Amino acid sequence: MKKYYVGLMSGTSMDGVDAVLVEFIDGVPSLYSSHDEPIPAPLLNKLHTLGNINLLGECDRACGVLFANATIHLLKHANIEADQVIAIGSHGQTIRHMPNGEHPFSIQIGDPNVISALTNIDTIADFRRKDIALGGQGAPLVPAFHQQLFASRDADRIILNIGGIANITWLPVISNNIKGFDTGPGNTLLDYWFQKHHDQSFDRNGEWASQGLCCNELLTQMLGHPYFTQPEPKSTGRELFNQQWLDNHLNNFSQLSPQDIQATLAQLTVESIAQDIETLSTNAEVFLCGGGIFNLDLVERLEQRLKQHSIKSTQQLGLAPQWVEAIAFAWLAYCHQHGIPANLPQVTGASRLAILGGKYPAN
Ligand SMILES: Nc1ncnc2c1ncn2[C@@H]1O[C@H](COP(=O)(O)OP(=O)(O)OP(=O)(O)O)[C@@H](O)[C@H]1O
Numbered sequence: 001m002k003k004y005y006v007g008l009m010s011g012t013s014m015d016g017v018d019a020v021l022v023e024f025i026d027g028v029p030s031l032y033s034s035h036d037e038p039i040p041a042p043l044l045n046k047l048h049t050l051g052n053i054n055l056l057g058e059c060d061r062a063c064g065v066l067f068a069n070a071t072i073h074l075l076k077h078a079n080i081e082a083d084q085v086i087a088i089g090s091h092g093q094t095i096r097h098m099p100n101g102e103h104p105f106s107i108q109i110g111d112p113n114v115i116s117a118l119t120n121i122d123t124i125a126d127f128r129r130k131d132i133a134l135g136g137q138g139a140p141l142v143p144a145f146h147q148q149l150f151a152s153r154d155a156d157r158i159i160l161n162i163g164g165i166a167n168i169t170w171l172p173v174i175s176n177n178i179k180g181f182d183t184g185p186g187n188t189l190l191d192y193w194f195q196k197h198h199d200q201s202f203d204r205n206g207e208w209a210s211q212g213l214c215c216n217e218l219l220t221q222m223l224g225h226p227y228f229t230q231p232e233p234k235s236t237g238r239e240l241f242n243q244q245w246l247d248n249h250l251n252n253f254s255q256l257s258p259q260d261i262q263a264t265l266a267q268l269t270v271e272s273i274a275q276d277i278e279t280l281s282t283n284a285e286v287f288l289c290g291g292g293i294f295n296l297d298l299v300e301r302l303e304q305r306l307k308q309h310s311i312k313s314t315q316q317l318g319l320a321p322q323w324v325e326a327i328a329f330a331w332l333a334y335c336h337q338h339g340i341p342a343n344l345p346q347v348t349g350a351s352r353l354a355i356l357g358g359k360y361p362a363n
């Protein structure tokens, strides 16, 4: 009997494909199995240097194969057959997110035709562009999912996802006043700076950063960027917070040690998040998800900075923090399948609610 959905998420950090197998009981997801599919080094290199149209086509195809493999391995580990799965919800790999300007767009690659052909499972993809077509940011899309799953009648809650970029969802007790937006960099600048000085992809547990000293002058300069005070709706990505952005800020700080710069970047992530959280509420419960939760230094800085707020993991609300985003894409597939609109116009700025994504049938 068909009863499962697959959610596939490959985020800004390009640290791997998160694949989850989910069953919905009255619309509530229950995680059955999960799998992390590594991105092969040659494909990762291509994605990082993507700039020509032939390469774009190749990467679109190769990411399609990668997402199909993530699904095949997930099902194999879970001992579940393809014909037990209703649909795959695939986010795709973002290669450009430019939701503002005269011709707003957001491009996610990983051809869903390839995914459905290789897995024999209906695939739903391209979740962001309908919202952008309706004048929205196309991001963040997870707040509707956070609302359905995590809103409480008793306490104001904030869901904080620290992925490559960090985003927050504000869930007040009067829960139709929900807000959601990207706060700025999450792990992306930390990963870049760490990789520049080490032969590893990230600073495990934030150990390197924890031994550095934050430079307040550099921090203040970086926090002066208009993105941090721009009103919502707003979303961002590597287009803004990248190597070049950081290098420009470092021009006058050549005396700083790389480790002190790493500590300052950690504090930038924390400070930009904390400012937004304080504007929303002085005492809400904060629930963390995303890979950033494993960066102990980052979490400690956050706790130090937000002493009035209790900071917990989404695990305490029943969802493992590293799989929340992928489960959200299984949920977006479920919504598409049931004709349920899944954008929140007050979050993205779209002119109306809309059913998101397009379906690529297996047959
Ligand atoms: N043990 C750890 N110690 C420190 N940092 C970690 C650890 N585990 C994961 N991370 C950080 O989390 C990042 C990955 O997080 P995640 O998968 O949530 O981000 P993402 O793929 O960019 O997702 P999205 O953009 O959808 O939020 C890694 O790049 C790394 O910086």
Ligand SMILES: [Mg+2]
Binding pocket: 009, 010, 011, 012, 013, 014, 015, 016, 018, 291
């Ligand atoms: Mg990831």
